[in-house]
Amino acid sequence: MDPTDIARWQFAITTVYHFMFVPITIGLSALIAGYEITWLRTRNEQWLRLTKFFGKLFLINFAIGVVTGIVQEFQFGMNWSDYSRFVGDVFGAPLAVEGLLAFFLESTFLGLWIFGWDRLPEKLHAACMVLVHVGTLFSAYFILAANSWMQNPVGFAYNPETGRAEMNDFVAVLLNKVQLVTFPHVILAAYMTGAAFVVGVGMWQMMRRKHTDDDRTMYRKAVRTAAAVVLVSGIGVAITGDVQGKIMTEVQPMKMAAAEGLYETEQPADFSLFQLGTLDGERETFSVKVPGLLSWLATGSSDGTVLGIDELRERYRETYGQDPGEKYYSPRRLHAGDPADLLDVPADDGPRDGGRGRRGLGPARHPQGSYAVRPAVAVGRRRAAVPAALRQLLRLDLHRGRAAAVGGVRVDDDRAGGLARGEHGRGADVAHRAHRGLRPARRGGGAAAAHLHPQGRRPPPSPRRRARHRPGRRPPAGLRLLRAGRDRWSSRPSGSR
Amino acid sequence: MELTTVWFALIAVLWIGYFVLEGFDFGVGMLLPVLAEDDTERRVMINTIGPVWDGNEVWLLVAGGATFAAFPEWYATLFSGFYLPLLLILVALIVRGLAFEYRAKREEASWKRRWDTAIIVGSFVPALLWGVAFANILRGVPIDADHEYVGGFFNLLNPYALLGGTTTLLLFLAHGAIFVALKTDGPIRHRARAFAIPATVAAAAAAVAFLVWTQLLTGTVASAVAFAAAACALLAGLGAVRAGREGWAFAATFTTIALAVAGLFLALFPDVMPTTLADGVGLTTSDAAATPYTLGIMTVVAIVFTPLVLAYQGWTYWVFRKRIAVHHIPLPTAAGAAPPVP
Numbered sequence: 001m002d003p004t005d006i007a008r009w010q011f012a013i014t015t016v017y018h019f020m021f022v023p024i025t026i027g028l029s030a031l032i033a034g035y036e037i038t039w040l041r042t043r044n045e046q047w048l049r050l051t052k053f054f055g056k057l058f059l060i061n062f063a064i065g066v067v068t069g070i071v072q073e074f075q076f077g078m079n080w081s082d083y084s085r086f087v088g089d090v091f092g093a094p095l096a097v098e099g100l101l102a103f104f105l106e107s108t109f110l111g112l113w114i115f116g117w118d119r120l121p122e123k124l125h126a127a128c129m130v131l132v133h134v135g136t137l138f139s140a141y142f143i144l145a146a147n148s149w150m151q152n153p154v155g156f157a158y159n160p161e162t163g164r165a166e167m168n169d170f171v172a173v174l175l176n177k178v179q180l181v182t183f184p185h186v187i188l189a190a191y192m193t194g195a196a197f198v199v200g201v202g203m204w205q206m207m208r209r210k211h212t213d214d215d216r217t218m219y220r221k222a223v224r225t226a227a228a229v230v231l232v233s234g235i236g237v238a239i240t241g242d243v244q245g246k247i248m249t250e251v252q253p254m255k256m257a258a259a260e261g262l263y264e265t266e267q268p269a270d271f272s273l274f275q276l277g278t279l280d281g282e283r284e285t286f287s288v289k290v291p292g293l294l295s296w297l298a299t300g301s302s303d304g305t306v307l308g309i310d311e312l313r314e315r316y317r318e319t320y321g322q323d324p325g326e327k328y329y330s331p332r333r334l335h336a337g338d339p340a341d342l343l344d345v346p347a348d349d350g351p352r353d354g355g356r357g358r359r360g361l362g363p364a365r366h367p368q369g370s371y372a373v374r375p376a377v378a379v380g381r382r383r384a385a386v387p388a389a390l391r392q393l394l395r396l397d398l399h400r401g402r403a404a405a406v407g408g409v410r411v412d413d414d415r416a417g418g419l420a421r422g423e424h425g426r427g428a429d430v431a432h433r434a435h436r437g438l439r440p441a442r443r444g445g446g447a448a449a450a451h452l453h454p455q456g457r458r459p460p461p462s463p464r465r466r467a468r469h470r471p472g473r474r475p476p477a478g479l480r481l482l483r484a485g486r487d488r489w490s491s492r493p494s495g496s497r
Numbered sequence: 498m499e500l501t502t503v504w505f506a507l508i509a510v511l512w513i514g515y516f517v518l519e520g521f522d523f524g525v526g527m528l529l530p531v532l533a534e535d536d537t538e539r540r541v542m543i544n545t546i547g548p549v550w551d552g553n554e555v556w557l558l559v560a561g562g563a564t565f566a567a568f569p570e571w572y573a574t575l576f577s578g579f580y581l582p583l584l585l586i587l588v589a590l591i592v593r594g595l596a597f598e599y600r601a602k603r604e605e606a607s608w609k610r611r612w613d614t615a616i617i618v619g620s621f622v623p624a625l626l627w628g629v630a631f632a633n634i635l636r637g638v639p640i641d642a643d644h645e646y647v648g649g650f651f652n653l654l655n656p657y658a659l660l661g662g663t664t665t666l667l668l669f670l671a672h673g674a675i676f677v678a679l680k681t682d683g684p685i686r687h688r689a690r691a692f693a694i695p696a697t698v699a700a701a702a703a704a705v706a707f708l709v710w711t712q713l714l715t716g717t718v719a720s721a722v723a724f725a726a727a728a729c730a731l732l733a734g735l736g737a738v739r740a741g742r743e744g745w746a747f748a749a750t751f752t753t754i755a756l757a758v759a760g761l762f763l764a765l766f767p768d769v770m771p772t773t774l775a776d777g778v779g780l781t782t783s784d785a786a787a788t789p790y791t792l793g794i795m796t797v798v799a800i801v802f803t804p805l806v807l808a809y810q811g812w813t814y815w816v817f818r819k820r821i822a823v824h825h826i827p828l829p830t831a832a833g834a835a836p837p838v839p
Contacts, residue, residue, distance in 0.1 A: 056602075063598035066551065067591040073561050077576025078583060084576075085644075088569020089787040096566035097798050099559035104806045107555050108813055111548035119816050164569075166788045 007079040014075060018068040021061045026140060026187065027194015028058045029133040031226060036126040046218040054198060054222070055129075059114065066107070073099075090156045090167040091146055094174075098142035106135030140190070141183055148179035152251045181247055185240035191233035198226035242297070249298040254312045260294055261287070262308045269294040269306035500792040501782040504567040505769070507799060509762035511563055515556035516627070516665075517672075517754045521747075522550045524673010526593060526620025529613055532677055532688045536609060540826050543597065543616070545680040548817050550597060552810055554590065566795050570644055570785035571769045578638065578646025578770075582630055582653060586623045593619025624669045625662040629653060631761060632661025632707070635715055637771035642778045644770075657710060664707040667700035668757075672750040675734070679743040682822035693738045693746065701731050708757060715764045715771075723760030727753045 001009075032054050039047035073095060077084050084091075112120065113128040120128070149155075155172030156165045167173065202223035206216050249256045257263075261275045261284055271293035276286040295304040317323060525546050533539040546553075565572040576583060592615040600612035636657050639648040674696050678689035708724040716724075734749025765771075772779035786792065 059598050060602065063595050066554075067594040070554070070558060070590060071587050073558055074576055074583060074587065077561075077565065077572045078580050079577075081573035081577035081645075084565065084573040085569055088565055088572060089791050092562065092564075092566030092569055092572070092787065093791055093795060096559065096562035096795060099555065099562040100798060100802050100806065103555040103558050104552065104810065107551035108806075108810050111551055112813055112816060115544070115548040116816060167791050167794075170791075170794045 011075055011079050014068060014071050018065065018072050021065040021068070022136075022140075023186075023190035023193040024197050025058060025062045025065050025194070026133075026136045026190035027192070027229075028054060028061070028197065029129060029136055029194075030191060031194060031198055031229065032058055033126065033129040033133050034225070035222075036129055040122055040126055046214075046221060049218060050222050054201075055113075057197075057201065059110075062110065069103075086164045088164070090149060090153075090165050090173060093167065093170065094142040094146040094149075098139055102135045102139035102142065104135075106132050106139065109135065137187065140186060144183050144186060145174050145176065145179050148176045148182050149173055151182075151248075152176055152178040178244075178247060178251060181240055181244045185237065185244050188233045188236040188240060192230055192237055195226040195229035195233065199223050199230060202226065245297055246300060249306070253307045254309065254316075256298065257307060257309045257312060260306075262294065262306060263310050265305060265308040265311040267295065267305040268292040268303040269298065271297065500789055500796060501567075501786040502767075503796060504563070504786070504792055505762070505766060505782045508560060508563055508567065509759060511556055511560035512762070513755045513758045515553070515560055516758050517751050518553035518556060519550070520624075520665075520669040520754055521672045521676035522546050522553055523620040523624040524669045524671070525677055526616045526673075527624065527670060528673055528677065528689075528692070529617050531692060532674070532685055534684075536606070537823050537826050538685055539609075539613060540601070541681055541685060541821050541823055542677060543600075544821050544826070545677060547597065549813060551594070552813065554594070563795070563799075567787055567792060568769060568780075568782070568785040569787055570780055574640060574644045574646060574770050574780060574785075575634070578640070578648075579630055579633070579653070581650045582626050586626050586630075589619040589622035589626075591619075621666070624666045628662035628665030629658045631665075632658040632711075634770060635661075635711055635761060635765055637773040637779065639774050640770060640772035640777045640779055641774060642776060644778060644780060647774070647777075657714070660703065660707045660710065664700070664703040667696065667703050668750070668754055671696040671700040671734075672747075672754060675738060675743060675746045675750055678738075679747050680820055682820045685823075686820075690738065690741065690743070694735070697731065697735045697738060697746075697750070701728070701735065704728070704731060704753070704757065708760065711761065711764055717763060717766075720760040720764035723756050723763055727756035727760060730756060 032051055035047050035051040035054065038044075039051060076091075076095075109128040109131040113125065113132060116125055116128065153165070154176050155169035156167045158164075159166045202219045205211060205219040206223065211219070245256070260269075261272055261277065262269060263283060268291065270289035270291050272284075272287040272289050274288045275284050277284045292302040294306055296302045298304065298306045313323065525542055529539055529542060533542050561572070561576075564575070596612040596615035596619065600609050600616075603609075630653075633653050633655075636655070638646060639652065641647050671693060674689050674693040678686050678693055681689065705728060708727065712721055712724055730749050730752040734746045734753060737743075737746035737749055767781045767783070768779055769782055769785050770780040778784075787795075
């Protein structure tokens with residue numbers, strides 16, 4: 001494994017681990033505030049006991065959420081420093097605002113809530129938990145705004161002089177259309193998760209022999225209220241998820257096409273429940289499909305057109321003059337002032353030696369910090385009206401990085417590989433320069449494939465692989481399948497995996 | 498004043514807030530085995546910081562976030578360059594934070610003992626390493642022309658930085674001891690007062706050496722004034738603690754840390770990450786800054802919300818202003834769903 005892979009693993013593990021606790025605490029804080037307010041209204045002691053019982057469970061989850069959250073905030077700089085340099089002007093702002101608005105609110109009022117039972121008036125005490133919940137909502141909003149910007153960058157311009165993305169409309173960043181659907185989706189999912197947690201714990205307590213009937217009545221209250229929340233928020237999750245799917249199809253059609261394994265543009269498009277494909281990810285061999293469902297999911301109409309991988313790829317080529325994933329983009333190289341070199345770094349630059357001394361010397365200088373930038377995937381009518389200079393919508397690919405981290409699954413790998421037409425068998429690295437003016441001269445034939453991994457993370461492809469991946473000349477399917485099998489079993493890339 | 502200068506000052510304020518607040522948290526954590534003799538006394542000590550430690554730690558998060566937004570280059574160079582010390586600090590903060598919430602969840606002595614160890618180590622490591630990190634920033638580290646740190650981990654453990662680490666460690670110990678004396682009653686309070694005197698003397702010795710060295714290294718007139726004022730405050734604190742005036746003593750160590758950190762930032766300005774390499778390029782506030790547009794938005798947000806945060810955090814300290822003693826700690830209750838009714 002090279003350092004970039006390890007950094008991806010580390011980032012992904014921290015993020016996933018962090019987010020195991022966060023939805024529970026968002027949902028639980030709302031329920032606990034509800035229980036405490038109900039106690040104040042009804043004066044039924046059972047609601048107070050529920051408040052305290054679930055308050056304890058809230059705390060131990062919240063503690064893990066907080067401490068992993070610190071890592072979360074710091075690891076952008078620790079692992080992805082070039083990314084941070086490039087996007088800090090846009091991406092840092094929501095993070096800083098999150099700290100100031102949300103983290104202080106949550107932690108301060110949680111401290112008051114835990115230790116304030118006999119120091120604060122009852123209503124004020126309940127208000128503390130409400131404020132903790134408001135803090136979690138603020139926190140979710142700002143961090144999702146940052147994430148939505150990564151999914152669909154808006155409100156910024158790329159500055160070639162500084163080589164970074166610079167914000168010009170903070171409101172646009174906060175009201176990104178991806179954000180507007182992602183936030184309700186995530187919050188409803190958090191309510192659903194927190195409430196499901198209460199249902200599970202409450203039912204377990206109801207079954208335990210040690211409890212009296214009175215206690216069972218109490219836990220039944222918790223289960224019933226939480227089950228109602230699960231139901232309502234679950235419906236909301238489905239609705240917002242559907243809207244989100246349509247928006248993602250619009251802003252990232254390639255991601256959705258790849259996720260669905262849709263190679264050809266179809267109208268109506270079928271939804272594949274199960275699909276087998278060739279090992280090189282070039283085409284499907286077997287699938288179970290529901291007719292028209294993908295059209296309905298992606299466009300809202302059962303005979304809508306859904307773009308497939310092959311057509312999208314052609315459009316990218318027309319727009320950017322290269323395949324997705326053919327080149328990396330790095331602002332540091334731009335700084336170095338050699339546009340020809342910008343995206344065009346030989347893969348056989350030698351293995352990363354981890355030696356600090358190499359940094360700052362040419363392409364090997366970013367062992368950890370490089371990140372991938374994909375082109376705007378918005379295509380079609382909107383694209384036509386936009387001048388080339390504005391097409392630099394840079395899509396920053398931490399998420400793809402995460403997919404890479406879990407991409408050990410061969411099927412994923414191959415399917416993703418189809419994105420870049422198998423040029424490196426690893427769609428997660430699909431990466432792009434976004435600056436049309438800096439497009440390097442096209443190289444003949446398969447030489448381009450040698451430049452996919454600018455940091456030398458991969459050995460140069462063998463001539464055979466080059467031939468296979470040469471754009472525009474595809475051997476017959478049967479031959480490709482055989483070759484894929486041979487590659488798979490006889491000559492594994494001697495790379496890091 | 499330029500916005501970059503404003504943001505340099507604001508980040509200095511965030512670090513000052515972090516060190517003066519979490520400083521006594523760390524001190525209390527490190528002193529757990531020194532000042533408490535049984536589990537109840539340890540609980541008393543932990544309860545002095547229980548309601549506030551999490552809020553104190555947020556100052557660090559906001560300092561990190563503000564650096565990201567206002568000085569992306571600084572954030573990138575600092576956090577990637579100081580990877581290993583930061584990782585150690587983060588691990589320490591993780592186990593420490595968990596320990597506060599988890600130690601009381603089971604009654605077994607071994608369970609509590611292990612979490613107590615986590616609190617002690619988790620307080621000791623950051624208290625030492627923050628000083629090491631800041632000293633290195635001031636001294637300069639090998640940063641190449643691409644703003645990348647090219648030194649190793651042990652490069653950071655030079656004598657000056659270790660003195661810096663010792664200084665923060667001892668200052669936080671004294672600050673924490675005085676805080677325990679201020680917030681508790683009974684035998685712990687007496688032990689804390691007794692411990693605070695040698696701790697303050699030791700902290701003063703280290704601080705004077707470190708600040709003089711810093712002044713000689715990169716000092717300006719302004720930093721000299723701040724350092725001198727910090728030294729005076731620490732001497733006043735020593736007098737107050739000897740006289741048994743815990744409130745004044747705490748105010749004095751609070752001021753000392755605030756002035757010392759302010760002095761460090763004054764000595765650093767306008768650099769943010771000086772380099773020691775001849776062909777390297779260090780970072781200054783203007784090199785590292787975000788665009789005026791972003792800084793402007795952040796300034797508005799800071800102006801609106803910082804007073805609010807200060808108000809409610811201050812209110813928390815007011816709510817929990819009473820001293821805590823052993824008799825306030827409830828007897829162990831059966832774990833589970835039967836908490837005492839208030």
